[in-house]
Structures are given as C-alpha cells and as structure tokens.
Amino acid sequence: MTxxxxxxxGPPLGGVFTATQGLKTAxxxxxxxxxxxxxxxxxxxxxxRPVCEIQxxxxxxxxxxxxxxxxxxxxxxxxxxxxxxVLMTPSGSGIxxxxxxSHSFESIASRLAGWKIVMPSNPLDAYGLxxxxxxxxxPVMVLLPKALLRVRGDKLIPGEPEEEGKLKELIDAPVGDxxxxxxxxxxxxxxxxxxxVGTLVREGSHATVVSxxxxxxxxxxxxxxxxxxxxxxxxxxDLRSIFPYDWKMISASLMKTGRILIVNEDTxxxxxxxxxxxxxxxxxxxxxxxxxxxxxxKHVPGIGLNQVYEKNTVPQLPDIKQAxxxxxxxxx
Amino acid sequence: xxRAYPSDKIKSPVHLSIGQEAASVGVCAALExxxxxxxxxxxxxxxxxxxxxxxxxxxxxxxxxxxCARGKGGSMHLIGTEVGMHGASAVVGTTIANAIGHAYALxxxxxxxxxxxxxxxxxxxxxxxxxxxxxxxLKQLPIIFVCENxxxxxxxxxxxxxxKPNVCARxxxxxxxxxxxxxxxxxxxxxxxxxxxxxxxxxxxxxLEVMTYRWQEHVGPNRDFQLGYRTExxxxxxxxxxxxxxxxxxxxxxxRAKLEEEVEExxxxxxxxxxxxxxxxxxxxYADIFKESHS
Numbered sequence: 001m002t003x004x005x006x007x008x009x010g011p012p013l014g015g016v017f018t019a020t021q022g023l024k025t026a027x028x029x030x031x032x033x034x035x036x037x038x039x040x041x042x043x044x045x046x047x048x049r050p051v052c053e054i055q056x057x058x059x060x061x062x063x064x065x066x067x068x069x070x071x072x073x074x075x076x077x078x079x080x081x082x083x084x085x086v087l088m089t090p091s092g093s094g095i096x097x098x099x100x101x102s103h104s105f106e107s108i109a110s111r112l113a114g115w116k117i118v119m120p121s122n123p124l125d126a127y128g129l130x131x132x133x134x135x136x137x138x139p140v141m142v143l144l145p146k147a148l149l150r151v152r153g154d155k156l157i158p159g160e161p162e163e164e165g166k167l168k169e170l171i172d173a174p175v176g177d178x179x180x181x182x183x184x185x186x187x188x189x190x191x192x193x194x195x196x197v198g199t200l201v202r203e204g205s206h207a208t209v210v211s212x213x214x215x216x217x218x219x220x221x222x223x224x225x226x227x228x229x230x231x232x233x234x235x236x237x238d239l240r241s242i243f244p245y246d247w248k249m250i251s252a253s254l255m256k257t258g259r260i261l262i263v264n265e266d267t268x269x270x271x272x273x274x275x276x277x278x279x280x281x282x283x284x285x286x287x288x289x290x291x292x293x294x295x296x297x298k299h300v301p302g303i304g305l306n307q308v309y310e311k312n313t314v315p316q317l318p319d320i321k322q323a324x325x326x327x328x329x330x331x332x
Numbered sequence: 333x334x335r336a337y338p339s340d341k342i343k344s345p346v347h348l349s350i351g352q353e354a355a356s357v358g359v360c361a362a363l364e365x366x367x368x369x370x371x372x373x374x375x376x377x378x379x380x381x382x383x384x385x386x387x388x389x390x391x392x393x394x395x396x397x398x399x400c401a402r403g404k405g406g407s408m409h410l411i412g413t414e415v416g417m418h419g420a421s422a423v424v425g426t427t428i429a430n431a432i433g434h435a436y437a438l439x440x441x442x443x444x445x446x447x448x449x450x451x452x453x454x455x456x457x458x459x460x461x462x463x464x465x466x467x468x469x470l471k472q473l474p475i476i477f478v479c480e481n482x483x484x485x486x487x488x489x490x491x492x493x494x495x496k497p498n499v500c501a502r503x504x505x506x507x508x509x510x511x512x513x514x515x516x517x518x519x520x521x522x523x524x525x526x527x528x529x530x531x532x533x534x535x536x537x538x539x540l541e542v543m544t545y546r547w548q549e550h551v552g553p554n555r556d557f558q559l560g561y562r563t564e565x566x567x568x569x570x571x572x573x574x575x576x577x578x579x580x581x582x583x584x585x586x587x588r589a590k591l592e593e594e595v596e597e598x599x600x601x602x603x604x605x606x607x608x609x610x611x612x613x614x615x616x617x618y619a620d621i622f623k624e625s626h627s
Binding site for chain 1: 343344345373392395396397401402403404405406408409421422423424426454455457458459485486487488492493494558559560561611612613614616617618621
C-alpha cells in the first residue's frame with residue numbers, strides 16, 4: 001500500500017484526468033506544490049514509498065529546488081539512505097491547455113541527475129512503468145502525456161476486460177452523485193516494464209526513428225504510411241525511459257540503418273534529443289549514411305491557446321512524416 | 333459566456349467569476365487609474381473591473397489575434413497593461429510576489445499609486461504567500477492584499493486543507509492589519525478601500541479577506557453540485573445575497589432597463605468582434621518573444 005497525494009487526486013475527482021479515481025490511498029493535499037514534493041521526500045526519509053502528483057508538469061517549475069535535492073541526497077549522504085518517491089505528472093500538449101497546461105518537462109527533468117524519468121506512450125506501458133517506479137528505490141518521475149491520458153491501448157493490461165467500455169463501466173465514477181460509488185476493480189495482474197529499457201515498436205531496415213510519449217504513436221502511423229506508399233521500412237523505437245535510456249537499442253538500430261531521426265515535442269534548445277544526437281555523432285559518426293536529425297518543439301515561451309500556435313509549435317503527424325520521408329530519401 | 337461555451341467557439345478552458353464579482357468590482361471601483369492589480373487565473377471580473385476592453389477579452393477566449401494576449405493566453409492569462417492589470421501564472425500564489433515587487437518599485441519611485449494583490453484561499457497555502465507578506469511588512473509597501481475566499485481549492489474545502497482556516501490571523505501574525513468582509517458586501521468593500529487607500533499610498537500594507545462563493549464549476553460553464561463535494565444549500569445564501577442583483581435593484585426601473593440594454597449590446601458587439609476577427613497568422617508564433625534592441 002502506498003499513499004498517493006497531490007492537488008485534487010482524491011475524492012470526489014480522482015485527479016484532473018481521473019487517473020487516481022477510486023484509489024483508497026489517494027488524498028487531497030493543500031494547494032502547495034513545494035509542500036507536495038517536500039512532504040513526499042520527508043515520507044521517503046522515514047522509510048515510506050509515496051506517490052505524489054503535480055497536477056500539471058507546468059506547476060513543477062515551482063518545485064525545482066526540491067527536485068534537485070531529491071536527486072542529490074543519496075549521493076551526498078554517502079549512500080546511507082534511499083529516496084523511493086514517485087512523482088507523477090501530466091506532460092505536454094494536446095488538450096488546448098495554452099501557456100500553463102501544455103509544457104513538456106522531460107528535458108528539464110533529464111538535467112536533474114539522480115532521478116529516473118519515464119514517459120509511456122500507451123496504457124499498458126503506463127501501468128508497467130508505474131509499478132516499476134513504485135518498486136524502485138530511487139526518485140522516479142513518471143511523465144504522462146496529457147494527449148494520451150484517456151486513450152484505450154491496443155495491448156490490454158493483464159486482467160483488463162476485453163470488451164470496449166467495460167473498464168470504464170467498472171472504474172469510472174458516475175457523473176451524478178458519487179458519494180456512495182465504489183469502483184469495481186478488475187482482477188489485474190502485476191506487470192512490470194523495466195526502467196531504462198526501450199521497445200522496438202516497428203522493425204525495418206531503411207532508417208531509425210526514436211521517440212516516446214505523444215509523438216510515438218504518430219511516428220508509428222507515419223512509418224506505416226511510408227511503408228505502404230514508398231516501400232521504406234523503419235525501426236521505430238519507443239524509448240519509454242528518458243533516463244536511464246536504452247542506448248544499446250538505439251546504437252544497434254543505427255548500426256543497421258545508418259539513418260536516425262529523434263522526435264519529441266519539448267522545446268528544441270537544449271533538448272534531451274540533442275543529447276542523443278551528440279552521442280550519435282560521438283560514437284557513430286562513421287556509421288552514419290546521412291546527417292542525423294531531430295524534430296522537436298519550437299523554442300517559444302509557451303504553447304499559445306489558438307490551435308494555429310499549437311500546430312506550429314509541436315510536431316504533428318505531417319511534420320513527422322515529412323521528416324521521416326526526407327531521412328529515408330536522402331542519398332547516402 | 334456560459335451560454336456561448338457549448339458552441340465550442342470559445343477555444344479556452346474558462347474559470348468563470350460568476351458569484352465572485354464583488355471582490356473585483358468593490359476594490360477596483362475605489363482605485364485610481366494609475367493603481368495596479370495582480371490577479372489569478374480566475375480573472376474575467378478583475379480584468380473588466382479594472383477597465384479592460386471587453387472585445388479584446390472575448391477575442392482572447394476565442395483564440396483570435398485581436399485578443400488581449402493575441403490569442404496566446406486565453407481565459408487564464410488576460411493581460412491589460414494599458415489599464416494596470418498584469419498577467420497571471422496558473423500556479424496559484426505566484427503573482428503575490430510580483431505584486432510586492434511592483435509595490436516596492438512604486439514606493440522608491442515616490443509614486444502615489446498602490447498595488448492590489450488578489451488571490452484565493454488556496455494561494456495562502458503556497459510558501460510564496462508567507463514570503464511576500466514578510467517583505468511587504470518589512471518594507472512597509474503600498475499594497476492591499478485581497479484574499480478572495482470562496483472556500484474551495486478546486487474541489488477541496490478550506491477546512492480540509494488548512495489546520496487553522498483563519499487567513500486574517502496569519503496575515504496579522506506577520507504584522508499586517510487584517511479584516512474579514514463577510515458576505516462579499518460590495519458597497520462596504522468599496523468604502524473600506526476608499527478609506528484605506530490614502531493610508532496605504534503613504535506606505536504600509538493592509539489585508540482583506542473577502543468571503544465569496546463560486547457558483548459554477550472550478551473550470552467550465554456549468555454547475556457541479558452533482559459531484560457531491562458541496563451542496564446547493566450551501567450556495568443558496570450567496571444567491572440570495574447576490575451583489576450584482578443587489579446593485580441592480582438600487583438603480584431605478586427606466587435607467588436600469590437602459591443600462592441593461594446597453595450592456596447586452598456591448599456584449600453582443602464583443603462576441604461579433606471575436607467571431608469576425610482573424611486567427612493568428614503563422615508568423616505570429618515568433619512575434620513578441622524579445623524586444624528588439626536598437627543599440
């Protein structure tokens with residue numbers, strides 16, 4: 001049993017995206033982001049394994065000093081204690097959230113050494129990564145792509161009812177009076193996705209695409225379309241963990257294809273994808289057939305409300321498809 | 333706005349001020365044009381009360397380039413620099429620190445203006461609340477803190493978030509004179525600001541806790557009593573005591589009818605303006621990031 005706390009994560013709402021609805025150990029904290037992260041650390045100091053939530057990762061900017069301390073305490077404490085906290089927070093664009101509900105956080109998070117950072121692209125991985133995060137003795141940040149928070153995955157969680165809509169019926173609170181409502185949890189099995197291990201979602205030979213979170217399913221769609229239209233096949237890697245990341249998988253794929261594109265939606269200046277590019281150049285310069293690429297979010301101060309801003313700021317399917325097209329087409 | 337929302341032409345999530353207008357109106361009506369306000373993401377009433385342009389506000393909610401934030405911010409981030417209203421973060425409490433900085437500058441520029449910092453009961457749980465009160469007292473700043481206490485941080489009642497739900501006592505503990513205004517009495521609030529303003533302009537913070545009630549859901553155009561975290565009975569006295577209705581009945585019949593007609597026309601014109609305004613062109617994405625330097 002582990003406490004889950006944050007702004008509005010307990011009853012009646014169960015979180016803005018209802019991700020914690022019906023969980024017995026979820027409770028509402030005061031409206032204080034630094035208090036939430038700080039208290040989680042305190043619980044961990046005392047031997048607990050809390051899960052705390054920052055309602056939107058955009059509010060995490062208010063907690064940076066605590067995140068820094070959480071990452072460095074074991075190291076600075078001669079390894080004498082662990083910091084088994086999980087910080088879950090919705091991340092990225094896709095809900096018309098404008099300035100303060102659309103930010104990405106993984107690049108900033110990747111600079112907090114001592115943290116593990118994961119970002120699933122589907123419900124099964126979200127479940128598996130969350131269980132691994134809770135089991136891990138270190139601080140783990142679980143970044144949940146807002147755009148995917150209410151989607152049903154192709155792969156079901158073990159024990160999840162197969163009939164569409166059935167799960168919703170069992171665990172979604174009614175719109176009306178919910179004071180006496182209790183969830184009926186299906187008998188789901190444990191499923192762990194190891195931290196630091198990517199997965200090859202599509203296997204191909206022409207080029208490698210590395211992504212995670214919201215842009216991952218778009219990369220898969222683009223790969224499927226390009227295979228049909230142009231006969232190019234892609235390795236599409238779902239990185240799943242931002243740190244530690246599966247360099248072995250990237251490296252092996254690149255040795256095969258000699259072409260690589262990294263896709264994410266965080267702002268492009270000092271983006272985590274740029275770190276991957278640096279390693280690609282350092283370690284695989286002579287293996288590359290064409291220049292390596294990254295498609296990322298534009299370096300603007302926020303995502304504007306109007307859809308024109310959002311569409312022009314973070315990669316959309318046509319942008320991704322075009323970048324993959326150019327990557328595969330360029331003459332070696 | 334609540335009526336227009338289902339059409340999906342309003343592209344922004346909306347945190348409506350309905351029920352909470354008195355705090356903005358009572359305070360701002362007593363201010364001078366050069367006075368400055370900092371607010372929260374629930375800022376429609378404040379923006380209008382401080383003199384913000386209605387057309388630019390509705391256009392902003394539509395995400396149009398004619399909006400007061402050029403369609404970049406939406407409902408939570410209305411900015412009216414020309415009327416002394418600054419933009420808000422979505423993190424509660426952040427603007428309290430901005431407000432004391434502005435007040436500090438006014439004091440040392442020997443300006444006669446004052447700053448009003450609006451925030452909710454939830455914001456008093458953020459660390460920045462205490463940090464800012466301390467600085468305001470230390471420097472005897474020309475600032476009025478207005479805590480709009482609607483009792484709920486989203487769906488969680490104040491008593492479930494605060495060990496001692498007495499905001500004024502906390503302000504007093506920092507050394508700021510504080511008073512609570514029950515029932516959101518708009519006229520009393522106006523009188524209090526009128527009386528306090530000269531003293532505050534000379535330097536020295538003051539704290540008001542204005543009791544109020546949010547009629548609609550936290551975000552969105554509807555009521556939310558079906559969620560079970562609060563009851564309609566709880567809202568009832570606030571509806572009975574509606575300050576908009578109270579002011580309305582203080583205006584005689586023919587004049588009231590004329591006013592209502594004018595306001596309806598103004599609203600219709602603002603919506604028409606928003607609908608006919610263009611969406612932001614692609615190049616607007618990079619507009620206004622930096623001020624050009626001419627060195």
